[in-house]
Amino acid sequence: MNRPLASLETPALLLDEQRMDRNIARMREQARRLGVAFRPHVKTNKSWDVSRRLVDDPEGPITVSTLREADYFFEHGVRDILYAVCIAPNKLDHVLGLQARGARMSILVDSVEAAHIVAERLRAHPQGREVGVLIEVDSDGHRSGVKPEAPELLAVASALKEGGIEVRGVMTHAGSSYDCRTPEELRAMAEQERAAIVLAADRLRAAGHACPVVSVGSTPTALAAENLRGVTELRAGVFVFFDLVMAGVGVCQVDDIALSVLATVIGHQREKGWTLLDAGWMAMSRDRGTSGQPVDQGYGVVCDTQGRPMEDYILVGANQEHGIMARRPGSAGSDDFLPVGTQVRILPNHACSTAAQYPAYEVVGTDGNVRETWPRFSGW
Amino acid sequence: MNRPLASLETPALLLDEQRMDRNIARMREQARRLGVAFRPHVKTNKSWDVSRRLVDDPEGPITVSTLREADYFFEHGVRDILYAVCIAPNKLDHVLGLQARGARMSILVDSVEAAHIVAERLRAHPQGREVGVLIEVDSDGHRSGVKPEAPELLAVASALKEGGIEVRGVMTHAGSSYDCRTPEELRAMAEQERAAIVLAADRLRAAGHACPVVSVGSTPTALAAENLRGVTELRAGVFVFFDLVMAGVGVCQVDDIALSVLATVIGHQREKGWTLLDAGWMAMSRDRGTSGQPVDQGYGVVCDTQGRPMEDYILVGANQEHGIMARRPGSAGSDDFLPVGTQVRILPNHACSTAAQYPAYEVVGTDGNVRETWPRFSGW
Structure with missing residues (x-):
């Protein structure tokens, strides 16, 4: 046919299957080599036909950028879903609805203000305490997150705990890696991302929080990282297809696109x-x-x-x-x-x-x- | 509810109905004042709920930028449809299919090369000769079209005629109007657009082509035109909603958006x-x-x-x-x-x-x- x-x-829109499979194999091998779990970001592909090639277990884990992605992949059998944008209060009912239907949702906060809102809403829902709450850490200054060395980090975890919610872990995304130009800059950014998240996790643990999840990732840092000591999972999405920006950054060739x-x-x-x-x-x-x-x-x-x-x-x-x-x-x-x-x-x-x-x-x-x-x- | x-x-995505209705009334009044037919461009709104407010007759006329728009609006009862991008040969079957189902399609060419392809394909189809073929004229140098004074203009019409197709008319889109900054520049660009298309129509008529359709339009020139002598129809699309670019051009206020x-x-x-x-x-x-x-x-x-x-x-x-x-x-x-x-x-x-x-x-x-x-x- x-x-x-x-x-x-x-x-x-054409998708070269052979190139895609090669790109996926490369990233999965990288996660294996680094000894971390791989939680692919599906925001780029938004397709089960693509994303099923990214996971060993059809239940996940995956990372999503919208709750529409969460809904769609849940319908396709995925259960372990991290929504990797700090939660807006108007989305909590949606998250709780997915959790109640059998998803294992994780969400992000990066402020005491949001921690209070989230703790109150989760506590009031039968499945609310099962939702994983991660603290977003700012490892490179490009968007949201608390600084790994800031007092706010511990304050957010405490606000959750006082609200009856144990912090599940920390995550960061070094999106500034898109501005790197050389292998040295990429390696340095990957190490900056790793060091920031490990510092945040260490501080939380020293304050008595278990913090089992330590999550990093962006396509450039994931491919440039020499080690991910102290990290538990790696996230990346655009590597599946690559593009001219990634070729310009130097993490793929034009004929990988x-x-x-x-x-x-x-x-x-x-x-x-x-x-x-x-x-x-x-x-x-x-x-x-x-x-x-x-x-x-x-x-x-x-x-x-x-x-x-x-x-x-x-x-x-x-x-x-x-x-x-x-x-x-x-x-x-x-x-x-x-x-x-x-x-x-x-x-x-x-x-x-x-x-x-x-x-x-x-x-x-x-x-x-x-x-x-x-x-x-x-x-x- | x-x-x-x-x-x-x-x-x-929020749509302020009152502002939209005001914007639509303004453009329809402008077309009435200028004494030309209004063929709204539906590429911006891609919605029958919006576009039905743009036409008196539910059969049209309308302008589309994709054949998906043509299909959708045809399903909603529109019949008179101008596809305002020079035709790619791989789209001719689609156009002819719409014509065979009862649409009154018009398409564009801007070269002898395309005229030969189109004439041959239209001639070979039972409804092919009913498809309107317009020549795109380049009034401002920003994209496709033949120059109104170029020998190519008459050559395209002749190529159609030799292929058994009578040219239906001429059209132009002064997209450079988006770069205008003052009322004077806008009025001058509107006049440039009008003068170019009228010159093209006059030359075709002098060469023996009837050229009944003389079509112009862009939101800025449509609103700035002082007269459209020699023009038969006006096209515009973004005015329905307006936006910050249009406010920057000076054809609307921010509170019209x-x-x-x-x-x-x-x-x-x-x-x-x-x-x-x-x-x-x-x-x-x-x-x-x-x-x-x-x-x-x-x-x-x-x-x-x-x-x-x-x-x-x-x-x-x-x-x-x-x-x-x-x-x-x-x-x-x-x-x-x-x-x-x-x-x-x-x-x-x-x-x-x-x-x-x-x-x-x-x-x-x-x-x-x-x-x-x-x-x-x-x-x-």
Whole structure:
């Protein structure tokens, strides 16, 4: 039932199965080597067809970024779910509902204020005390979390305990690793992430909290870490597909990128060197994550239908449904314009944001044809 | 059955019905005043509940940016549909299928190459000759289209005619109007758009083509045009909701913006002046359309739950599911941090990209409560 790419209406989201499997094997081996449990983040893929390849046990563990992900993966049999965004009070009923139906939920807090709210609501619910409450630790200053050395850390744990809830552990996400440029910077950031979370766990234990869970992760730090002493679990998500940002960070090669957008040539502005495609920013997302990197890839790198980059061609611009393919600024050479109707594949800056624009993955097998369509979802 | 905002899980997409109705009335009055037909672009709203307010006749006309929009609105009874992106050959079967089921489709070409492909395919289909073929004209250099003065314009019409297809008309979209900053620039751009399309139509008619359709439009030029002599129809889409980019262009006020994202405070980084929200770039989109405008609104302007902007507070940064609310750079004043659990509304940079992240609009009535949920869709 394999279908050629030429049979697809464009734009369409292609997933190279072989590359994906290679990326997954690499990360799972890394977690094994580091001696920690692996709790994959499913926010990038939002698909059971993908995520089932990330776990040995269909019950998990997994990490989610939305409760819609929690609902969906619970329906597919996953039970051990960490919702890795500090909890908003309006989501507690939803979390408790999942717990009552058999999920083993974990949530985050990073303030005494939130700890009081959470403790009160969990205590009032029959399954509330079974929900794991982790404290988010700020290891790199890029978003939420308490500083590992701050008095607030112990105050949050105490507020939970006074409310009848034992802190389950600590977690951190060194999202600043996306700004690293060299292997040395990556290793240093991974060690910074590890050291911060271990310091937080040690302080909590010294204050009498058991703190069994010590959780770290981001794709760059997970792949760069030399050791994770004191850590119990590793989280990562974007590695499944990789993308141009990750290639720019240096944790993958361009030919590891498993996700691409299939597009079609619809016209030209020859005097400008432009080839117009039917994939604009709605198809690629507005993510320009490589704009601050040494190599700015525009809205994506243009490849032929076999996925081989076409030298120097990127999407230099995008309208809502129009992509402008041209040689990258400063490139020499004369243009050999592709005819109207030609298909190309575009590698995305950021897999999370590009994939979010599509209802499904068209899974491309080793013969270059589409062998299956895997649904995915977006939203909350 | 009105529900208070406090009952919603966040993030959620709110639609202020009163503002929307006012925006729609303004554009319809503008088309009436200019004496042209109005062919609303439904790419922004992707919802029949919204789009039915844009047309007198439920059969249309409308403009779409994807064939998924064409399918959806056809299912809701719309018949007169312009697909306003130069046609990719792999979409012709889809267009012909809609035509065969009773739609009155119009499509675009902007090259002799595409004209040959289209003429051959339309001629071979029983309903093919009923499909309207328009030539896209480039009035401002921002994307596709033939220059109105170029020999190519007549060559495209001739190629269609030789292929047995009479050109239906010409269309242009002055998307560069988004870069205008003053009323004078806007009026000049509207006149540039009008003059270009009328020149193209005149040249085609002088060469013996009837060219009954002369179509222009973008929200800024539609609202700025002083006259549309020689034009037969006007297209616009984002005006339904407006957004911060349109306010920056000067065609609406901030309090005309009908779309906002409801978010909840989940924590703080007080020493940085940060309030963390559960709406990041996935909820707002990655669109930073105001970054090149005189006032950079970050990832959006923060308002209270009544929709009143909180002075100087914007989303200064965003992670995937975290928004960072803070005073805009350079702002004076001390912070009065909102408690965890507080809801806010965030006005988006670009309505098209933000709305695309959601499966539905929560419609807020004049009492400030949600009175209905209107589904919408995304994708192709």
